[in-house]
Amino acid sequence: MSADTLVFPGMLLSDQFGESSYTVGAIIFDRNNVCYGLTARHVLEKQRSNDVVDAFTGRVIGQRVVSDPQWDAQEPFHHAIGRFVIPSASVKMATPYKSVVGLADPRELVGSDIFWLSDSDGNAPAKVMAVGGAVSINWRRRNGSSMSTTMSDVIKVETLSAPVAGPGELGTLLVDRSDRAVGLLIFRHGDTAFVAPLLPYLDELKAKLADDRHSAVSGVNRNLESMRADLLQVDHGMARMKRELQSSADTPGLGDEEAPADLDKLLAAAS
C-alpha cells in the first residue's frame, strides 16, 4: 500500500479476486481522524477478503472493517452502509463531488427530488417516496449458505429518468437540490431504488465527510502506516476471538464494531 494512493468519491472498487465491484460513495474522517471510505455494506460484506482494491489498477487501497456478529444474526440490521479503513492515501474531492456541502436530513426530503452522482449517469434525478422504511436483503454468504437481513431506516426512491444500471454502481452517493449528501445507493431494481442515509450513520459514528481541507492524509507517516497494518491484523484476530466467545452476543450498535474502535484507541495512544 503506497502513501500516495489516490482515493476519491465515485471511484470504482473491487475485491482482489475481481468478483464484485462497487463505488466509494463518500470518504469520512471519524473523531480520531481515521479515514474511511463508505459503500453499500452487503457488497463489501460478501467479498472473500478484507482487502479493498482499486478496480482499475488492482492496488489495495483499504481494509474492510470487520463486520459485527449482528450481520450473521437474523435480527433487523440498521446499518446498510459499510466502511473500509483507508490507512494512508491522498483523498481527492474529484468533480462533481467537490460541490457536496454538508448532509441532508432525510426526514425533510419526503416527496422531493434527489440526484445521484456518477460519471456515467450524470445528475440523474430520483423522487423520495418513503423514508425510514425497511428492505430485506437475501444473499448468499461466503460459505454458500443463504441468509436474509432486514435493513431498516432506508430511503425508497423512484428513479424518474432511470439510467441503465451500471456495474459497480452500488455505493453511489445521492445528493439533494442543495448539494447536501443524502445517502448511498444500496439497491436498484427497475424504477425503484433504496438508499442508506448518511446523516444518522455519521451522527452515530461522530464522523464528518471529507472535504478539501482533508484532501491529503499526509499526516500519516510510513511508520504509523506500518503500525496500523500490524494492529489491524492483531485486531482482526481479537475480533474473531471475541465473536467466538460471544456467540450469543446482543445486537451491538455501530460503535460496537470491533476493529475500528480498538484500532482507533491504539492509534490515538500511539500518536
Place this chain on the structure above:
Amino acid sequence: MIAKQIVEAASVPRRPGLYCLGPFPRRVSFSAQQYRALNLVWALHEENRLKEDSEVAVIGAGLAGLTAAAAFAGYGCKVDLYDQTSATMSKQRHTYHRMVHPSVNQWPERELSFTTELPFLEWYAGACSDIVQTVTDEFAKLPQVTFFSNHEATDVVTVATDRLGLYLEPARTPRPSYDLVMLTIGFGEEGGGAFPPIDYWTADSLESLREKGGIHFIVSGCGDGGLIDALRLVHTNLRRGRLIFETAAALSGTPIAEAIKGAERKVEVTLDLNTLKTTYEQCAALLDEDSRYADIAKSLSASYVQKATLVFLLDRRHERPYSLRAAPIHKLMVAHALRAGMITYYQGEVTDQGGKIVAGGRTFDPHKCQVIVRHGASAKFGRLLGEDEILELKNKQKALADHYATKLWTDPYPVPRDYPAHDTRSKKFAEHRRKWAVRAVRQISPDANVALTPDGYEVSFAPPIPADAPDRLFGVSVKSIITPQIEVS
C-alpha cells in the same frame, strides 16, 4: 355550555380554585382518563379560569395527572406536578402482564383505533409497561412542568384571593401557592375483602398457577377487571389481552357488533339487564353456529385450556355476568366461555368461613383454591377531601363523567412547546409520531417498520400482512406493504 358543566362537576364545593378529576366514572380506562383530563383543562380555559401565566399544581402523577399537566403547559401555564411515589405512573410501570388498548373498551360503539388520537402523550395498543415507558419518556421532555416525586399533598388552603396554598409532606420551603390546584388522584388500593389482595397492575402468576394444575379459581366481580382475569384463566392464547383486541377487530362491522351496539344503547336507557343477557348469549351462540364467524370461533375454541381447571365467576349484584359497567367485548368473550363450559357463573359472594371458602353454594379447600377479588379500587383522597366533599363530587360527576370521556374540546388543542400541532396531514406531525408508530406496529409484528411517505405512513411487514394491520396510526393514514425483498446474487 358543556365547558361550564364540566368545570362545575369538577369544582370542589366551597373551595374556589380546587378541581378534582375524580375516580367516579363507570368505565375507567387509560384513554378515557386522558380525554377527561384534556376536556377539563380545555373547559377551565373556556371558562376563563386559566391565564397564560397561571401557576398550577397537579396532584397525582398517573396518566390523567400527566395529561392534565401537559395540557396546562400547552395553555402556557407553569405547572408543578406532585406524587407521593418516586416516579410518574409508578403503579403501572411494571405491568408487563397486561395489554391496554385505546378503544377496545368502547367497541363497538366506537370504531377500533390501534392508536390514540390525542394532541400529545399518545400511545398505542400494547403491553402496559411499554406504553408507560413511551408516555413518561415524552412527558419528561416537557420543560414547563416540574415533577416533585415523594411529596404527599396533605392539604389545600386558601391563602389569598384566588390563591391556594399547598401543604406537603415533606414540606417545601417556602410553602408553594398556586392559582389553581387539580387533584388527579382518588384511586385507592384494591381491596381483597377477607382474601389477600392481588393488585390489578402488579405482575402476578395466575397463568403459571393454572398450568401447575390442581387449583380452582374464584373470580369475584363482573367489572372489566373480573372479566379479563376470568378470560386470562380460561384462554391459553390470550397473549396478555391481544386475543381480545383481535376478536373485536374481526367482529367489527358484523351483525354481532351491530346487535351488541343496539342492545347496549337500549339498556343505557331502560336499565333492563335481561336485554344484555339475551343479546350476549345469542351472540355467543351465533359465533359457534354461523359459518361467517367460523374463524373467530375457531381461534377462541383453540385457545381454551385443556386442563381440568375450574373457573368460577361471581357477582352478588347480577344474575348473569353482563353489567353495564363492563366492556362489551369482554362480556361477549365471557359469554362464549360460559357457553363452552369453561367458566361457571354464580350470583353471590365468596366468603371465608372458618378455613373453608364458600362461593355459590359450594365449599372449597383453601389450599386448592385461588380467590381473585376484582371489586375495583375505592375512592381515596387522604386528608385532601372530606367525606361530604367526596360524596358531593361523586353525585355531581356521576352523570357527566362518562359523557366527557370523549373529545369535547375545539381543535386545535394548544400543545406544549416543541410539540408539533396535532395535524394528521402535516409531515412534521407524522414524523414526530413516527417513533411511536414503529413501537405500535411492532406490537403486531416484531419486524414491522414504518416509513414516512408523502401520503402518510407506509408500514412494511414480513409476509403475510396481518389481518389486524391498522389503516391509520395516530390519525395518519397507513398503507401496508410486504417488506421489499432484494435478491443479491
